[in-house]
Amino acid sequence: MARTSARLAPLALILSLxxxxxxxxxxxxxxxxxxxxxxxxxTGIPVRWSDExxxxxRRDIEGDGWSSPIVQGDLVFVTTATEGxxxxxxxxxxxxxxSVRWDREVSPQATRRKEAKNSYASPTPVADAxxxxxVFGDGTIAALDRQGNIAWMNREVQFxxxxxxxxxxxxxxxxxIMPFDGSSEGGDREAGWRKPWEGSVLLAVETATGKVRxxxxxxxxxxxxxxxVLHRHEGRLEVLSNAGDVIQGFDPLDGKLLWTVRSxxxxxxxxxVTGEGLIFTASGFEEPSVRAVRAGARGDATSTHxxxxxxxxxxxxxxxxxxxxxxxxxxxxxxxTCYEAATGKILKQQRxxxxxxxxPVWAEGRLYFLSEEGEAVVLEADPELREVARNTVSGRxxxxxxxxxxxxxxxxxxxxxxxxxxxxxx
Numbered sequence: 383m384a385r386t387s388a389r390l391a392p393l394a395l396i397l398s399l400x401x402x403x404x405x406x407x408x409x410x411x412x413x414x415x416x417x418x419x420x421x422x423x424x425t426g427i428p429v430r431w432s433d434e435x436x437x438x439x440r441r442d443i444e445g446d447g448w449s450s451p452i453v454q455g456d457l458v459f460v461t462t463a464t465e466g467x468x469x470x471x472x473x474x475x476x477x478x479x480x481s482v483r484w485d486r487e488v489s490p491q492a493t494r495r496k497e498a499k500n501s502y503a504s505p506t507p508v509a510d511a512x513x514x515x516x517v518f519g520d521g522t523i524a525a526l527d528r529q530g531n532i533a534w535m536n537r538e539v540q541f542x543x544x545x546x547x548x549x550x551x552x553x554x555x556x557x558x559i560m561p562f563d564g565s566s567e568g569g570d571r572e573a574g575w576r577k578p579w580e581g582s583v584l585l586a587v588e589t590a591t592g593k594v595r596x597x598x599x600x601x602x603x604x605x606x607x608x609x610x611v612l613h614r615h616e617g618r619l620e621v622l623s624n625a626g627d628v629i630q631g632f633d634p635l636d637g638k639l640l641w642t643v644r645s646x647x648x649x650x651x652x653x654x655v656t657g658e659g660l661i662f663t664a665s666g667f668e669e670p671s672v673r674a675v676r677a678g679a680r681g682d683a684t685s686t687h688x689x690x691x692x693x694x695x696x697x698x699x700x701x702x703x704x705x706x707x708x709x710x711x712x713x714x715x716x717x718x719t720c721y722e723a724a725t726g727k728i729l730k731q732q733r734x735x736x737x738x739x740x741x742p743v744w745a746e747g748r749l750y751f752l753s754e755e756g757e758a759v760v761l762e763a764d765p766e767l768r769e770v771a772r773n774t775v776s777g778r779x780x781x782x783x784x785x786x787x788x789x790x791x792x793x794x795x796x797x798x799x800x801x802x803x804x805x806x807x808x
Contacts, residue, residue: 496546
């Protein structure tokens with residue numbers, strides 16, 4: 383009996399440590415994780431996997447949707463659109479075992495125009511400790527509790543865009559902030575798309591009720607699909623939000639436009655990243671450029687606050703990653719660029735191949751890139767860009783990765799996979 387107990391003791395210790403690790407796991411509560419920067423503080427993240435190797439669990443997802451998975455506590459959430467995109471759904475999985483906790487139909491929606499690579503459930507949801515908030519292609523915003531009950535819906539914005547809706551919401555205190563950078567559905571279809579207009583809005587609704595708190599106005603701008611982020615500089619908190627032709631800062635209390643920097647191009651997708659007192663952005667079609675804007679601007683700061691610009695290695699869809707002192711980007715054609723963040727100097731460019739819509743993630747000194755073909759390339763996050771591993775899963779991939787509890791959550795066109803280390807694997 384004593385020998386049996388001695389043998390069981392290490393196993394009990396391992397299980398206890400594993401349970402503690404899961405309990406202390408970092409949440410990934412919205413698009414690009416904590417702070418919206420694509421940075422994970424998790425350790426023990428796997429670098430190698432396949433359809434079989436290091437797959438903790440996999441579950442099918444009905445319908446179509448390119449929203450990324452999010453993790454809040456012990457739950458994973460995704461959105462999807464079924465029945466040809468006309469039905470909005472939120473699905474909740476158990477983080478640890480992949481069990482379907484609930485699959486809730488939220489509402490019907492109108493299926494307006496979109497680009498072929500977009501979907502009617504592209505906005506990534508965001509969650510706090512009590513609710514998950516989801517946005518769908520026609521502008522519907524819904525809040526559901528952790529049991530899947532609908533708390534409220536807001537359908538004040540009847541969204542239309544030549545591209546469809548691709549931005550995701552931001553949580554700030556008791557507000558849910560969502561950009562609606564669309565275009566005209568009326569007589570002049572080029573308004574807001576090829577021609578600047580004043581029809582865009584940054585909408586803030588109360589998380590408790592769904593009622594509108596404020597509407598932020600951009601002035602003249604065009605189509606975009608960027609997710610806002612919060613940024614504090616010298617004690618001042620701003621909502622950073624870029625769109626076609628503009629990079630802007632808003633007051634999170636009332637939505638007042640604080641500053642603008644002109645940045646020509648429509649169809650902007652990459653979300654802003656920040657560091658070293660700089661705001662790093664990529665513009666859209668027409669004049670693709672990577673721009674670094676100095677924080678602390680007021681009014682029209684186009685002529686005073688652009689620190690540097692570069693037209694090489696511009697990411698048109700994937701967001702960038704900043705990790706001091708470097709800025710990393712990947713083009714849709716699979717070329718990775720490492721910039722010196724302070725100056726914009728290109729330190730190295732390297733082709734990793736594939737087509738890229740997913741935004742990269744930084745974890746444990748490594749960069750994780752996921753191609754549309756399902757190939758994940760892991761590089762060292764330094765100017766050498768040394769390749770660590772290549773991994774492949776079946777199915778098309780456009781959603782970005784989520785990282786929590788020592789696992790990577792991968793969404794393909796039809797499945798959700800939890801990737802985690804098996805025993806005796808790197």
